[in-house]
Amino acid sequence: MIPYIGYFGSFLTAITFIPQVYKSWQSKSVGDLSILMVLIVVLSTIVWLVYGFAVDSGPVIVANFIVLALTLVLLYFKITFKKQPPLS
């Protein structure tokens, strides 16, 4: 039972940034996104990947690989999407 809770958690973690990437792609607007948050997620997934390979945990490796890929896309959006002009 317990491993399946972990698999479900890994699944949810893996899909976390899919709606954000989709929304950012649709709106071409990422001004409200914290680039520091994105960078911390990139770094943390790399650390978790090292951990996942060290303890040979498939779910940790797969989930963090997916999160890393999605947050690298967000980072690319954050760098390339031009800022909206200010309201005033």
Added chain:
Amino acid sequence: MIPYIGYFGSFLTAITFIPQVYKSWQSKSVGDLSILMVLIVVLSTIVWLVYGFAVDSGPVIVANFIVLALTLVLLYFKITFKKQPPLS
């Protein structure tokens, strides 16, 4: 050595949403944030908390409790901050 990699990963995961909460609080603008992403994080942290208690893992419990608290703040911001008027 390996446990310390896990602790470091847990630390990074725990602090992930601090810059986002800070930025959102400062700007009072969360329009570019995906509420679905926030909801998935809330759900995933609850699942990871159940897992953490089941396997008695302090780092998993502490990290996910912090992430849960921060994403609940983001959810509150997402619900309460009024949308900026459109540019055109």
